[in-house]
Amino acid sequence: MVRPRRSRDVAAGNVRSLHPMRMGPHHMMPRDADAVKGARLAGDTSRRVWTFARPYRGTITVFLVAILLAALLGIVPPLVVRRILDVAIPNAIDSGNRGPIWWLAAIAVAAALVDAFLQIVQRWCSARVGEGLIADLRRALYAKVQRLPVAFFTRTPTGAITSRLNNDVVGAQTAVTSTLGSVVSNVIVLAITLATMLALEWRLTLLALVVLPLFVVPARRVGRRLQDISREQMTHNAAMNTQMTERFNVSGAVLVKLFGSLDRENETFGKRADAVRDAGIKAAMLGRVFFVALGLVAAVGTAVIYGIGAQLVVSGDITPGTLVALAALVTRIYQPLTGLTNARVDLMTSMVSFERVFEVLDTPEPITDRPGAFDLLDPTGRVEFDNVTFRYPPASESSIGSMETQSIPGADPDRDVLAELSLVLEPGETVALVGASGAGKSTLASLIPRLYDVTTGAVRIDGADVRDLTLASLRRAVGVVSQDPHLFHESIGDNLRYADPDATDEQIVEACRAARIHDTIAALPDGYATVVGERGYRLSGGEKQRLAIARLLLKNPAIMILDEATSHLDNDNEAHVQASIEVALSGRTALVIAHRLSTVRSADRIAVIHHGRIVELGTHDELVKRDGLYAAQLRAGELAID
Ligand SMILES: Nc1ncnc2c1ncn2[C@@H]1O[C@H](COP(=O)(O)OP(=O)(O)OP(=O)(O)O)[C@@H](O)[C@H]1O
Numbered sequence: 155m156v157r158p159r160r161s162r163d164v165a166a167g168n169v170r171s172l173h174p175m176r177m178g179p180h181h182m183m184p185r186d187a188d189a190v191k192g193a194r195l196a197g198d199t200s201r202r203v204w205t206f207a208r209p210y211r212g213t214i215t216v217f218l219v220a221i222l223l224a225a226l227l228g229i230v231p232p233l234v235v236r237r238i239l240d241v242a243i244p245n246a247i248d249s250g251n252r253g254p255i256w257w258l259a260a261i262a263v264a265a266a267l268v269d270a271f272l273q274i275v276q277r278w279c280s281a282r283v284g285e286g287l288i289a290d291l292r293r294a295l296y297a298k299v300q301r302l303p304v305a306f307f308t309r310t311p312t313g314a315i316t317s318r319l320n321n322d323v324v325g326a327q328t329a330v331t332s333t334l335g336s337v338v339s340n341v342i343v344l345a346i347t348l349a350t351m352l353a354l355e356w357r358l359t360l361l362a363l364v365v366l367p368l369f370v371v372p373a374r375r376v377g378r379r380l381q382d383i384s385r386e387q388m389t390h391n392a393a394m395n396t397q398m399t400e401r402f403n404v405s406g407a408v409l410v411k412l413f414g415s416l417d418r419e420n421e422t423f424g425k426r427a428d429a430v431r432d433a434g435i436k437a438a439m440l441g442r443v444f445f446v447a448l449g450l451v452a453a454v455g456t457a458v459i460y461g462i463g464a465q466l467v468v469s470g471d472i473t474p475g476t477l478v479a480l481a482a483l484v485t486r487i488y489q490p491l492t493g494l495t496n497a498r499v500d501l502m503t504s505m506v507s508f509e510r511v512f513e514v515l516d517t518p519e520p521i522t523d524r525p526g527a528f529d530l531l532d533p534t535g536r537v538e539f540d541n542v543t544f545r546y547p548p549a550s551e552s553s554i555g556s557m558e559t560q561s562i563p564g565a566d567p568d569r570d571v572l573a574e575l576s577l578v579l580e581p582g583e584t585v586a587l588v589g590a591s592g593a594g595k596s597t598l599a600s601l602i603p604r605l606y607d608v609t610t611g612a613v614r615i616d617g618a619d620v621r622d623l624t625l626a627s628l629r630r631a632v633g634v635v636s637q638d639p640h641l642f643h644e645s646i647g648d649n650l651r652y653a654d655p656d657a658t659d660e661q662i663v664e665a666c667r668a669a670r671i672h673d674t675i676a677a678l679p680d681g682y683a684t685v686v687g688e689r690g691y692r693l694s695g696g697e698k699q700r701l702a703i704a705r706l707l708l709k710n711p712a713i714m715i716l717d718e719a720t721s722h723l724d725n726d727n728e729a730h731v732q733a734s735i736e737v738a739l740s741g742r743t744a745l746v747i748a749h750r751l752s753t754v755r756s757a758d759r760i761a762v763i764h765h766g767r768i769v770e771l772g773t774h775d776e777l778v779k780r781d782g783l784y785a786a787q788l789r790a791g792e793l794a795i796d
């Protein structure tokens with residue numbers, strides 16, 4: 155008789171649908187109880203949530219109407235039973251006319267059919283709205299994160315970013331679908347059921363409400379406790395995931411093999427996995443105990459109704475039908491009431507997810523097109539550093555506080571990496587930049603394509619401040635081969651086409667021949683279809699560099715930046731790389747960060763950078779004659795001599 159609403163979900167093991175307690179150990183919603191505690195819904199947030207929900211207002215309306223109709227239908231079966239008991243059966247006994255009984259039974263069947271249909275409609279609506287919102291939020295976040303500056307990515311762990319796109323987005327949509335749905339549904343079911351019960355027999359109804367505190371008080375406590383456990387579980391999960399993502403990539407795995415101890419690794423991982431297990435068991439048990447208790451109290455409530463109601467039947471105050479109907483209805487008020495006790499916390503939790511999403515969407519984009527930015531058309535490639543001073547941006551300007559897992563003490567740069575530096579690269583000229591490790595060579599190069607913006611001074615291309623140019627045209631004009639070129643986990647062909655999606659096979663082969671990498675690729679088992687990247691075929695450092703040069707040749711930029719790898723290459727590779735560099739540089743303005751004498755010698759001019767300043771500038775012979783820092787470096791063998 156006593157059947158907590160939705161008990162079939164429990165039987166089916168679908169614990170998650172036991173909203174609003176949502177006690178499943180796997181749900182992804184970040185439950186930041188601290189953030190929720192005492193939190194107020196900022197009017198602002200709800201308004202913005204609405205801007206995301208707005209496109210779905212039609213579906214949401216259908217959803218709410220379906221909920222309302224389902225709630226109304228819920229009181230049909232008890233009323234049908236009442237009528238059968240009080241009217242149809244006595245009539246049939248008196249007159250022998252059994253027709254009305256069949257009719258009433260048919261009504262109950264019809265109600266069940268419509269209810270089934272409404273459930274499907276509800277699910278369809280909530281799935282459409284929920285999945286739609288997830289997709290919209292993800293799209294917005296992805297677009298946003300891509301526009302954030304490099305400084306953001308140097309500070310934020312990848313896991314924190316992906317978790318915003320996964321967990322928080324999912325958490326946010328539950329605010330609109332399940333939380334909103336269950337709150338509305340609970341309110342309506344409660345109102346309609348209570349009204350019906352009061353109309354049937356108000357004294358018994360009030361009696362049924364007396365046991366309420368038995369629900370509400372534990373429900374509140376269990377709800378909060380479950381939130382704590384979920385949060386604990388998410389923290390442990392995150393720790394476990396971080397360990398996996400850090401160790402299960404080639405570099406991490408190699409580091410563990412060379413330096414780590416497998417036992418130590420297994421032990422820390424095991425501890426984290428165990429913590430997730432323990433929290434999961436706690437959550438499952440607490441959820442089940444609570445649910446069983448709920449059933450028990452409902453059973454007691456029903457028994458009380460029967461016990462006292464039966465007295466009223468005997469004394470002729472109510473009919474047996476009314477009693478049965480009341481007993482059926484009473485089971486429908488406890489669950490919504492319990493649900494509503496936690497509605498506020500649930501809503502706040504979902505809002506926290508929304509706020510975390512908005513936090514990312516609201517991050518300023520320091521490096522973006524200025525209003526009125528213009529395209530850099532047919533650049534001749536004159537690059538000018540004009541009195542440039544640069545300091546890496548502090549955390550407060552370049553990251554989202556809540557996404558940095560730990561703030562790195564002393565990480566805020568307090569010194570100028572480049573100071574009052576001026577340098578001009580004439581069109582078509584190759585300038586080699588040499589200097590000690592950490593002198594600021596890579597930093598200087600990164601200012602040209604605006605990976606960072608200067609602190610003071612200016613970087614100009616063809617006389618235009620790079621900050622006045624559109625980023626798209628600027629990055630078309632500037633090509634970079636970095637110290638450690640990155641390849642996506644895709645085929646070699648696709649990696650090359652990343653620079654020019656329309657490149658023909660012939661153009662690709664031509665670029666690879668010029669970069670002296672074609673023969674190597676052609677000898678691979680799958681040729682240009684060979685999948686490379688961290689988890690694919692592993693190219694050597696020199697091969698990767700040449701592939702990156704081929705990628706650059708396809709892009710065909712006017713200005714080229716080459717950050718030579720510091721590692722020494724074998725003679726064969728060395729010669730190949732040198733040849734490919736010469737092809738790449740011809741006819742372009744080039745800034746080459748050089749570690750090898752061969753590269754330095756083939757440059758038009760050499761700039762020596764020391765502590766963020768250009769201290770010497772001239773040809774190889776001039777600088778040797780000058781007998782300054784460059785000559786000293788040469789003597790000390792700091793430039794690899796080939
Ligand atoms: N993202 C960053 N945040 C703060 N400081 C940085 C950052 N990147 C580099 N630095 C610092 O700026 C200085 C210059 O670094 P840079 O990478 O430009 O050196 P480099 O001349 O290219 O050295 P190498 O020859 O070893 O590549 C270094 O002291 C480095 O620690």
Ligand SMILES: [Mg+2]
Nearest residue numbers: 595596597637
């Ligand atoms: Mg460098």
